[in-house]
Each structure stands twice: as C-alpha cells, then as structure tokens.
Amino acid sequence: MFVKIVLKEVSRLKATTNFSISMPDIRLELNRYLSDLKNNKLTKPEACERCKKKGCLVWWSKYTRNLITFAEVFTGIPIKRVRCSACGGTFCSLPDFIIKFCRYGKNVIVFALKQLKRSTYEKAAERLLLKLSQDIEIAVHTLVLWKRKYTLAQLTPA
Numbered sequence: 001m002f003v004k005i006v007l008k009e010v011s012r013l014k015a016t017t018n019f020s021i022s023m024p025d026i027r028l029e030l031n032r033y034l035s036d037l038k039n040n041k042l043t044k045p046e047a048c049e050r051c052k053k054k055g056c057l058v059w060w061s062k063y064t065r066n067l068i069t070f071a072e073v074f075t076g077i078p079i080k081r082v083r084c085s086a087c088g089g090t091f092c093s094l095p096d097f098i099i100k101f102c103r104y105g106k107n108v109i110v111f112a113l114k115q116l117k118r119s120t121y122e123k124a125a126e127r128l129l130l131k132l133s134q135d136i137e138i139a140v141h142t143l144v145l146w147k148r149k150y151t152l153a154q155l156t157p158a
C-alpha cells in the first residue's frame, strides 16, 4: 500500500510548499562521529549486549553501512564492532543517530512518529516524501512497523 504520488507532483509540491526544516539533519553529528572515530575517541558501550557484563568489551572489527536522512543518503559510514571477552559475543557499537537494523536515520523515524501522533499513516508518508530530498517513498506498512517498534520516549530520552 504505497502512497501514490507521482514524482512530478512531488517536485511541484516541494517547490510550492514552505517546508521549514524544523529538525536539524545529522550531518553535524555524523562529522563529529567520524572525527572521533579517526582520532580513536569513540566510547565503547559499557555493558555486553549478550551477557550484560560490564567492562569486558574490546574493539573488534569494522564494517560500513548506509544511512538515509532528510538531506542525503550517506554511504560507507564506518561502524565498529566490539567483542565481549567474557562471553565471546560480538555486536556493533552504533552512534546515537543510527538505530540498529534501520536504514533510516533516527531523526527520520522521530519525525515520522511525531507526524503519526496527529495524522494518518497516509498523511505522514506524504509529509515524509516531501521532506526527504531524494524522492524516497516510505511505504505505509513501514510506518506501521515503526510505530509498533519505536516510541518517541525511547528515541528521544530527556
């Protein structure tokens, strides 16, 4: 059940809608993260995700991933993994603006959840389409999943 808006129509709407960007995009956070990574200043998670023991994590390997945000699609963001010396488990150490297993930046999900508080799934999908600069359509069922999976309180802790 995709929101059917022809791209031509989207361009027209984008040109005519005064969509103030109310949320900063993640470029600043990303740059800070990349600089910390380069300077070996990243902090490891405190406890192991698997056995919950504290202080047993060592940096392990690295991989890259992509991230869709409002302004652009970032590719090749390096992510470090950690290994627990107690149980042998490995998992990734993600920066705050990335949600595990999610292609979209945290700010996109937060925006979507805020929209869903006051409008329908279809309307929220339409607003996301207008706000995302790359004409990426987010399916209504994706929004349904996000709403089921995440809460604003969990993603934006005070």
Ligand SMILES: [Zn+2]
Binding pocket: 048, 049, 050, 051, 052, 053, 084, 085, 086, 087, 088, 089
């Ligand atoms: Zn462990």
